[in-house]
Amino acid sequence: MKTEFEFLETIKKKYSLSKIGDDCAVLPKDSKTDLVITTDLLVEDIDFRLSWTKPEFLGHKSLAVSLSDIAAMGGKPVWSMVSIGVPEKIWKTDFVEKFYDGYMKLAQKFDVELIGGDVSKTPDKIVIDSIVAGEVKKGKAILRSGAQVNDLIYVTGTLGGAAIGLNLLENGKKTKHKNLLLRQLTPNPQIEIAQIISANNLATAMIDLSDGLSSDLTHICKASKSGAKIFADEIPVESKISDFKIKVSALELALSGGEDFELLFTVNPKKKLRLEKVLKNHQFSLIGKMTANAEIIELMQDGKSTILQPEGFRHF
Amino acid sequence: MKTEFEFLETIKKKYSLSKIGDDCAVLPKDSKTDLVITTDLLVEDIDFRLSWTKPEFLGHKSLAVSLSDIAAMGGKPVWSMVSIGVPEKIWKTDFVEKFYDGYMKLAQKFDVELIGGDVSKTPDKIVIDSIVAGEVKKGKAILRSGAQVNDLIYVTGTLGGAAIGLNLLENGKKTKHKNLLLRQLTPNPQIEIAQIISANNLATAMIDLSDGLSSDLTHICKASKSGAKIFADEIPVESKISDFKIKVSALELALSGGEDFELLFTVNPKKKLRLEKVLKNHQFSLIGKMTANAEIIELMQDGKSTILQPEGFRHF
Numbered sequence: 001m002k003t004e005f006e007f008l009e010t011i012k013k014k015y016s017l018s019k020i021g022d023d024c025a026v027l028p029k030d031s032k033t034d035l036v037i038t039t040d041l042l043v044e045d046i047d048f049r050l051s052w053t054k055p056e057f058l059g060h061k062s063l064a065v066s067l068s069d070i071a072a073m074g075g076k077p078v079w080s081m082v083s084i085g086v087p088e089k090i091w092k093t094d095f096v097e098k099f100y101d102g103y104m105k106l107a108q109k110f111d112v113e114l115i116g117g118d119v120s121k122t123p124d125k126i127v128i129d130s131i132v133a134g135e136v137k138k139g140k141a142i143l144r145s146g147a148q149v150n151d152l153i154y155v156t157g158t159l160g161g162a163a164i165g166l167n168l169l170e171n172g173k174k175t176k177h178k179n180l181l182l183r184q185l186t187p188n189p190q191i192e193i194a195q196i197i198s199a200n201n202l203a204t205a206m207i208d209l210s211d212g213l214s215s216d217l218t219h220i221c222k223a224s225k226s227g228a229k230i231f232a233d234e235i236p237v238e239s240k241i242s243d244f245k246i247k248v249s250a251l252e253l254a255l256s257g258g259e260d261f262e263l264l265f266t267v268n269p270k271k272k273l274r275l276e277k278v279l280k281n282h283q284f285s286l287i288g289k290m291t292a293n294a295e296i297i298e299l300m301q302d303g304k305s306t307i308l309q310p311e312g313f314r315h316f
Numbered sequence: 317m318k319t320e321f322e323f324l325e326t327i328k329k330k331y332s333l334s335k336i337g338d339d340c341a342v343l344p345k346d347s348k349t350d351l352v353i354t355t356d357l358l359v360e361d362i363d364f365r366l367s368w369t370k371p372e373f374l375g376h377k378s379l380a381v382s383l384s385d386i387a388a389m390g391g392k393p394v395w396s397m398v399s400i401g402v403p404e405k406i407w408k409t410d411f412v413e414k415f416y417d418g419y420m421k422l423a424q425k426f427d428v429e430l431i432g433g434d435v436s437k438t439p440d441k442i443v444i445d446s447i448v449a450g451e452v453k454k455g456k457a458i459l460r461s462g463a464q465v466n467d468l469i470y471v472t473g474t475l476g477g478a479a480i481g482l483n484l485l486e487n488g489k490k491t492k493h494k495n496l497l498l499r500q501l502t503p504n505p506q507i508e509i510a511q512i513i514s515a516n517n518l519a520t521a522m523i524d525l526s527d528g529l530s531s532d533l534t535h536i537c538k539a540s541k542s543g544a545k546i547f548a549d550e551i552p553v554e555s556k557i558s559d560f561k562i563k564v565s566a567l568e569l570a571l572s573g574g575e576d577f578e579l580l581f582t583v584n585p586k587k588k589l590r591l592e593k594v595l596k597n598h599q600f601s602l603i604g605k606m607t608a609n610a611e612i613i614e615l616m617q618d619g620k621s622t623i624l625q626p627e628g629f630r631h632f
Contacts, residue, residue, distance in 0.1 A: 001407070001408055004435045007412065007413075007435065008435065010413070011413070011416050014416075015416070015420050015430065017429075017430055017431075019429065019431040019432065020430070020431065020432055020433070024432070025395075025397070025431035025432040027395065027431065029345060029346065030345065030346035030347070031346070037397070037431070037432065038432065039397050039399050039432060039433060039434050039445070039447060040399075040434055041399040041400075041401050041434040041435075041436040041443070041445065042436075043401050043436055043437070043438050043439070043443070044439075045439045046401075046436065046437050046438060046439060047436070079341075079343065081341070081353070081355050081447070083355050083356075083357040083445050084357075085357050085359050085362075085443065088632070091317070091632050092317055096323065097323075097326070097327070100327050100330075100331070104331050113333075113335065114331065114333055114336070115333075115335040115336065115341035115343065115353070116335065116336055116340070116341040116353065116354065116355060117336070117355060118355050118356055118357045118445075119320045119323065119324065119357075119631065119632070120357040120358075120359055120362065120363070120631050121359070121362050121631040121632060122359045122362060122441070122443070123359070123360075123361045123362060123441060124440065124441070125438070125439060125440070125441070127357070127359070127401065127438070127443045129355070129357065129399050129434075129445035131355060131397070131447055315435065315436050315437040316404070316407050316435070316437060
């Protein structure tokens, strides 16, 4: 069965669609500004379950996942649209209004104007499509394709928290670490740190960690026609994961868990000191460097090198 | 139970959302141009059935319904995005590729660039969100709110064809009138005639006939704080409807059937001759005029006046 990535490559080639393939499409706006725009579909029982989220959280997350794509381009979010389809039994409750409450609270935080959308009935499940547009200085959108050999590889925040949160929610487990559940339910798009990275021209490539580090780094490597070497000890694994008995290791969750919505970006080594200075109030980690080994990601652990396969989330 | 229109009014007021409520949102682009943008959700077994459509038709219609919204603003469509969610059993077939074939054929006809989208899995039903943006000269987007008392009311094409097509499809009836089925399955967005109307500054208000004439004229009346008087004999009822034995009259189908995706627009009487000249190669009908009777639509038939209620399609 074709993967969704293979399918999109087919469609891109068949119809010469040059703007598809990054976190956002980049469009000319005016003489000084480009528009970056993204859309994300969220489907009940695939992307979320009503048994473990609530409408305000779902509204927040619907907007957050798209804001994260805007952040990954170095964009400042400006406007949004949201389409929501719900079955009649949900429409009769205050679910949709509470969904908008959660959505608008996050929209107002980042000064994003909701300009449109659609409301529809569905036979059974809830479905949401979130559209967000942002602005960047002309020609300054940070693509996946700009990484150079020897560029340093950084991630923001900690990884694996959203995945362990999902694991706890799916298994109905209680935890004193509410923050881990909220990492999954109400992720924080890294707009602020992305704006600093963008304003200081620090990143040669950037992507948000939605599918998982191994998958998303693969996207950068493919787009940049290069490889990467990363160091297990440098990956900022969410420390609280070790409190839980689960089948996979904390490192595996950090590598392939997905939905952390942190940023993964590459930086010319000459800019290392500048980066450390301007991001001094933020959490970030140097995890490795880009190599000439096209599309190969080496994971260094205990002095040994293994080839990392993209194991993150995909629909198909 | 609240209607979807009532709900959107609540949200608009609660969060001061000034750009919601027309066929498209209008946004500043550059010093000479505004962007008009719309999104439409299509859900299996609500908006279409796999038993009576095919993927190419569904691709066409997904784009067409949004292009029709761009037409209604007097916009020239420029770019689009499409999100599609399908169950795994559909993904394994060539359905999604054929969907894009139908979508891209229409996109290419109107020179619309597909710039992005999303592909997702669903548990069961197909869902599509279609996003299209167009351009208009700054300040020239044709809103629903511009109709003045005594403005003439026009519609393009014929009405009721899509509704009888749906009736035939739903009841599995065969017909020699394939065109009626295609009115439902592959509607033609009225971009060309809208561009002429826009270029000649003819319309004071415009909307596309997606919900049905009675509903969509109500939208113009509400937005323009006025009423309307229309004449049954002047409504361009699709003539082939009379071939079929159905429960409602051809006029009723034309008034409330929906999905014809023709244009309904109002024109200052001084521009009547100009309009007749520039649209001489197109089908259009003068069906009535705007009145001071706020939000009241009078239907004149056989010398009698009745008050027309908005009976068109709505989800909730």
